[in-house]
Amino acid sequence: YSCYIISNQPNNEPALFQEDTHNYYNGGFTGAYYTSLFHRPLILSTIVSVDAWEKGWGKLQAKMAAMTVLKQSERTKFSVGFFGMSLYHSVPIFPVIAFWYRFSNPNWNLDLTPPSQMYLRYQINFHRVSIGTTMGTDNFYAQTSLVGAPSVCYFSEVVMKPEVQYEYIINRHFYLTAHIGLSMVLKSALYNKNRKDVEPTNENGERTKAPILEQDRSPVPFINVGLSYSLFK
Numbered sequence: 001y002s003c004y005i006i007s008n009q010p011n012n013e014p015a016l017f018q019e020d021t022h023n024y025y026n027g028g029f030t031g032a033y034y035t036s037l038f039h040r041p042l043i044l045s046t047i048v049s050v051d052a053w054e055k056g057w058g059k060l061q062a063k064m065a066a067m068t069v070l071k072q073s074e075r076t077k078f079s080v081g082f083f084g085m086s087l088y089h090s091v092p093i094f095p096v097i098a099f100w101y102r103f104s105n106p107n108w109n110l111d112l113t114p115p116s117q118m119y120l121r122y123q124i125n126f127h128r129v130s131i132g133t134t135m136g137t138d139n140f141y142a143q144t145s146l147v148g149a150p151s152v153c154y155f156s157e158v159v160m161k162p163e164v165q166y167e168y169i170i171n172r173h174f175y176l177t178a179h180i181g182l183s184m185v186l187k188s189a190l191y192n193k194n195r196k197d198v199e200p201t202n203e204n205g206e207r208t209k210a211p212i213l214e215q216d217r218s219p220v221p222f223i224n225v226g227l228s229y230s231l232f233k
Contacts, residue, residue: 001025028049047064049061053140053142063083064083078099087195120132137159138156154190154195162182174227180222182222188216
């Protein structure tokens with residue numbers, strides 16, 4: 001569950017959204033299958049989920065991934081694979097590379113899965129400090145006041161977040177996390193609810209469809225504090 005509060009500018013311009021508060025729900029099931037390929041570990045996973053908002057259901061979506069470990073040792077782990085999603089004119093397939101390396105000082109390690117996350121980590125006892133960046137999305141459905149736009153739209157914002165992260169293991173089940181950093185927009189746009197226009201280019205590298213509206217904003221600082229509970233040790 002996510003809640004977004006948007007402050008419309010009171011300068012007599014048409015408001016982008018009819019309401020200031022937007023609730024977004026997403027839930028589903030995840031399945032994973034572990035096998036081997038050419039005598040190497042292979043992990044196949046699928047996520048089937050559906051999203052919604054306070055005024056109705058959204059869309060059913062599937063995500064699929066396959067990862068195989070090419071090298072694994074006490075200090076190095078290197079994996080490759082692919083990730084695909086539904087809901088678009090064609091299923092986007094993205095290559096995935098994951099690299100983990102522990103330095104000669106065992107308290108330091110490098111954790112890279114570009115572009116989703118890239119971290120340099122330092123861990124001692126129950127404390128871990130990380131410096132790096134993550135990439136993620138913020139999404140919600142909304143009614144808009146734009147002339148010519150559909151009554152219900154889908155807002156999506158892709159952000160890059162350089163940050164400093166602190167994690168603390170309180171006990172066997174509870175974990176404390178704190179993040180401080182900067183939120184920078186890579187792409188922010190308003191789409192049709194069916195998301196069929198989320199297709200930036202065709203096979204020739206030409207844009208075939210465009211969103212209803214694209215926007216930009218300045219980078220903004222953020223701070224996030226969380227408490228997690230694990231059922232397992």
